[in-house]
């Protein structure tokens with residue numbers, strides 16, 4: 001018998017009528033022959049109200065007690081839904097996270113799932129009950145109630161589907177539906193941009209990047225589970241029967257368009273550490289201090305040093321700035337550096353698996369922003385993502401401009417006629433699911449452990465750096481246009497705003513194009529800002545570490561920087577995303593860095609290109 005996990009978000013259980021509607025859906029799914037597990041969130045704004053309640057008592061409530069309080073929201077929902085199912089003649093049994101055996105680590109308010117026992121669920125399902133589970137919560141090994149972070153009920157739902165599939169003995173017959181207040185995943189938040197379009201399909205990687213870049217429609221960690229454990233997920237409306245959006249393994253036809261969506265994080269903060277010694281181990285010290293406190297560092301732009309000093313720029317969520325500065329101030333003092341922060345910034349990220357094959361994507365994005373006269377304070381790129389940091393007051397205009405520039409207001413591509421839905425849902429899986437991949441699983445000591453699947457070294461790239469570029473709208477666009485005009489494909493881009501309002505811009509190009517790229521950059525820089533300097537470096541190696549959910553697992557970058565620092569290998573450029581972290585090192589150290597990272601992540605059996 002198939003198992004269907006249905007998750008209802010806060011608005012979908014906000015009123016008695018909606019709880020009854022959710023109950024009817026669950027019963028209908030059961031009558032259609034499924035065993036049904038329902039995950040529910042707290043009703044309406046309950047979680048916000050509970051947070052406000054705690055703040056009335058004290059400024060910084062102890063995290064353990066916060067979790068004790070927050071978990072009550074979901075507990076109300078499960079009991080009410082079970083009652084509704086009974087009132088409609090069905091059978092249901094409700095469980096808290098702890099009762100159903102969701103064991104997490106002890107990081108209160110952002111705990112990670114370690115294991116889930118399927119025994120109690122299977123027993124209740126076999127007895128013909130609908131199983132109702134409180135989302136967003138678990139219990140740690142010491143018996144304390146924990147919560148998974150805002151929006152975490154999605155993660156509970158997909159994690160339950162994953163564990164039932166792999167340990168509950170249901171294999172391919174497990175589905176997961178996320179019922180919410182929109183009828184699917186859109187090209188951007190339809191509340192912000194009404195012309196946004198619904199997608200029929202989106203790949204795991206794209207959804208992961210969009211969610212972690214601000215698209216709150218899914219909790220990004222839920223997509224890590226979906227990808228790691230092969231669970232196709234459908235996001236759909238709780239208020240209608242319209243088909244929603246399938247989140248599935250990536251397929252060739254999904255790369256037809258360069259981009260699938262744009263996301264925004266309105267409240268970011270930019271931190272600049274200026275005048276840090278340009279030596280191995282410095283980034284490690286900075287980022288490991290932050291990672292230890294579970295602060296997710298987002299965009300990282302490390303400028304090329306001069307006079308033995310470098311600038312490290314990065315962003316953190318605005319809400320975490322205070323804590324980040326508390327950690328950074330003493331650290332900066334000990335490094336002889338200064339630390340400054342800007343709070344009025346927002347991040348716009350363009351995402352698309354199509355970036356793997358399309359060229360000129362960054363150039364097109366920068367052109368859209370330049371035509372709106374919007375300045376980019378920072379730029380970072382990932383495998384399938386480009387993020388820019390802009391002034392908060394420009395953010396909405398930037399979002400709309402980028403959305404339009406990629407034609408995202410037009411109807412989205414449909415499933416090609418020759419492709420069958422069944423094949424998409426059970427598509428040949430990524431390397432994570434090969435023999436090699438299964439081997440990787442077995443080494444996971446807990447369900448949310450980071451899974452590193454591959455590490456590669458690329459030595460045929462060169463780097464162009466434009467330093468001390470005047471920080472005015474359009475400058476980056478002009479440079480990338482000049483490079484694109486010469487038919488040169490740009491790979492990694494990092495731009496950092498240094499002290500004194502001057503920007504440092506670095507990007508990588510194929511080594512065979514390095515001289516031409518330099519000439520193009522020099523020519524345009526002479527026109528737009530003669531005081532800026534252009535340099536080219538053919539002596540670089542790029543290391544790519546692939547995995548799932550790498551940015552939010554603060555430990556990965558820390559481990560990576562730590563291992564390189566230990567070998568005295570200097571990191572010159574860094575790019576982070578959920579599916580890939582890449583670093584640029586000196587070419588002569590490339591092989592050694594590759595070996596070192598493979599050892600660190602226990603991937604010694606791989607050979608380059610495998």
Ligand code: ADP
Nearest residue numbers: 009010011180182185186188189191215216217
């Ligand atoms: P739930 O309570 O059901 O979990 P959320 O509020 O967490 O619902 O998520 C749904 C909301 O996500 C939508 O109402 C929408 O405003 C927002 N959203 C943000 N980005 C997107 C997007 N790309 N597509 C659809 N909805 C989005």
Ligand code: ASP
Nearest residue numbers: 041047136150151152153
């Ligand atoms: N109730 C929690 C929140 O509001 C979890 C969730 O809704 O997913 O964040």
Ligand code: MG
Nearest residue numbers: 009151216217
């Ligand atoms: Mg949500």
